[in-house]
Amino acid sequence: xxxxxxxxxxxxxxxxxxxxxxxxxxxxxxxxxxxxxxxxxxxxxxxxxxxxxxxxxxxxxxxxxxxxxxxxxxxxxxxxxxxxxxxxxxxxxxxxxxxxxxxxxxxxxxxxxxxxxxxxxxxxxxxxxxxxxxxxxxxxxxxxxxxxxxxxxxxxxxxxxxxxxxxxxxxxxxxxxxxxxxxxxxxxxxxxxxxxxxxxxxxxxxxxxxxxxxxxxxxxxxxxxxxxxxxxxxxxxxxxxxxxxxxxxxxxxxxxxxxxxxxxxxxxxxxxxxxxxxxxxxxxxxxxxxxxxxxxxxxxxxxxxxxxxxx
Numbered sequence: 001x002x003x004x005x006x007x008x009x010x011x012x013x014x015x016x017x018x019x020x021x022x023x024x025x026x027x028x029x030x031x032x033x034x035x036x037x038x039x040x041x042x043x044x045x046x047x048x049x050x051x052x053x054x055x056x057x058x059x060x061x062x063x064x065x066x067x068x069x070x071x072x073x074x075x076x077x078x079x080x081x082x083x084x085x086x087x088x089x090x091x092x093x094x095x096x097x098x099x100x101x102x103x104x105x106x107x108x109x110x111x112x113x114x115x116x117x118x119x120x121x122x123x124x125x126x127x128x129x130x131x132x133x134x135x136x137x138x139x140x141x142x143x144x145x146x147x148x149x150x151x152x153x154x155x156x157x158x159x160x161x162x163x164x165x166x167x168x169x170x171x172x173x174x175x176x177x178x179x180x181x182x183x184x185x186x187x188x189x190x191x192x193x194x195x196x197x198x199x200x201x202x203x204x205x206x207x208x209x210x211x212x213x214x215x216x217x218x219x220x221x222x223x224x225x226x227x228x229x230x231x232x233x234x235x236x237x238x239x240x241x242x243x244x245x246x247x248x249x250x251x252x253x254x255x256x257x258x259x260x261x262x263x264x265x266x267x268x269x270x271x272x273x274x275x276x277x278x279x280x281x282x283x284x285x286x287x288x289x290x291x292x293x294x295x296x297x298x299x300x301x302x303x304x305x306x307x308x309x310x311x
Contacts, residue, residue, distance in 0.1 A: 041175065043159045045109040056098045061249075062113045063091040064186065066151060070106035075099045081140050083108070086148040089140045090186065093249020109155055113179065141193040151189075154182045208233060209247040212240065213255065220259040222283045226252045261297050264290075268306045275302045 065072065067083040074081050075098040076091065083089055091097075143151065158178040164171065215232050223229070229252065230240040237252075244252040260282060267278045279290035294302050 041114070041162055041179070042112040043109065043155070043162060045107075055100075056096050058096045059091065059093060061093060062111075064111040064113075065089045065091075065108060066110075066148070066155070067106065067108040068148070068152070069108070070103040072103070072106055072108065073101045083140060084142070086143045086145065087140055088143060088148075088151065088186065088189070090190070091139060111155070111158075111182075138190075138193075141190060143189065147189060150185065151182075154178070154185060158182055203247075205243040205247040208235070208240065208243045212244055212252065216256055216259055220256055221263065221281065224256050224260060224283075226256070229256075257297055261294065264294060264302065265298075265305065268302055275306075278302070 065074070065083065066088045067085055069085055071085075072083045074083070074089065076095045078098075081089060158175070161171070161178055162175050168174075211233055212229055215229050219228070226237045226241060230237040233240060235243075241252045244250070244255065248255070250258075264278060264282060267273055267281065268275075271278075273281070275291070276287045279287045282290065284290035284293065291301055294305070298305060300308065
């Protein structure tokens with residue numbers, strides 16, 4: 001995926017910047033020591049690698065932390081959580097991380113994934129959104145030894161594939177598949193461990209996001225207007241955008257665009273349809289408009305994408 005370049009990482013040597021200003025971290029720069037070869041993913045097992053990061057900071061990515069030994073105290077959004085051995089925590093986009101403190105014997109690992117990347121990798125978000133709400137309410141769960149071992153095995157495979165510098169075909173697709181496996185494994189654990197914690201309670205913003213995604217999955221091939229979906233949900237476009245952004249970390253327009261682009265990519269790569277036919281199938285006024293839309297979001301024309309061979 002060719003992501004939007006918007007880096008807002010602040011380190012201690014940038015002394016001219018205000019320490020208390022809340023910075024937004026929405027992408028892992030490729031020159032960061034924790035960046036993987038695959039864009040928008042970072043995995044690391046040493047907190048020293050991020051010790052220079054200035055807090056507080058707002059995260060606009062999915063963050064998963066697992067404690068393998070010792071303990072880790074994390075404060076975000078004025079809430080404090082302690083992770084002990086075999087505990088895992090998942091944070092969705094939009095949280096403000098204020099501080100963290102690790103015990104002397106702490107050992108663990110973290111996974112950062114761009115919400116754009118994850119949204120493009122996972123199918124049918126409407127199926128998993130109810131469970132994601134429970135992650136918001138109960139971000140920390142305690143795993144059994146067997147569950148923790150399964151998590152570590154998947155993480156180690158993902159890490160090996162993500163940081164492999166070899167020029168192998170389909171490496172990006174392999175990493176995406178491994179990430180998907182780890183995501184669903186973790187989501188399943190949250191579903192099991194949170195079954196007795198009133199997960200049926202859904203906030204207004206999460207209910208709107210859920211209904212919005214259902215409509216988008218049904219109608220994105222013909223409707224790309226936020227106003228269309230707002231009318232379906234009986235809210236204003238401004239209110240819909242605000243609720244979707246707060247609940248998911250992505251704007252309503254971003255969600256719509258991601259579905260359209262993923263469908264266009266699939267048709268470009270896996271069908272013999274012409275660009276004109278794809279443009280018509282996705283309800284664009286003409287091929288030229290579709291080409292400009294695609295290039296703006298992907299970074300290359302539909303024709304170049306079809307000919308492009310990923311590294």
